[in-house]
Amino acid sequence: MSESLSGGAMGSVEDADFLLSTRGAGHELGAWVVSAAFGRDGQGAAFGLGDGTLHGRPGAAGRPLAEAGGA
Numbered sequence: 001m002s003e004s005l006s007g008g009a010m011g012s013v014e015d016a017d018f019l020l021s022t023r024g025a026g027h028e029l030g031a032w033v034v035s036a037a038f039g040r041d042g043q044g045a046a047f048g049l050g051d052g053t054l055h056g057r058p059g060a061a062g063r064p065l066a067e068a069g070g071a
Contacts, residue, residue, distance in 0.1 A: 029055055 020026050035048035046056045 027057075 029047065029049055031049035031051040031053065033047045034050050037046045039045065044056065044058050046054060048054050
């Protein structure tokens with residue numbers, strides 16, 4: 001039994017899909033995100049992927065700042 005996002009720590013897939021379609025943006029990165037870091041100014045983000053790569057994204061533009069190859 002899944003809990004709603006407002007009612008518990010974990011939400012259902014439908015809740016996550018709803019949030020992405022109404023408030024967020026999805027980007028295909030080619031691997032699972034295993035870590036994330038966000039800029040203090042709220043304008044940038046970096047994502048470590050399961051395949052060993054690192055992707056950086058600016059806040060508004062949505063294009064990669066940098067991509068680094070993994071192990």
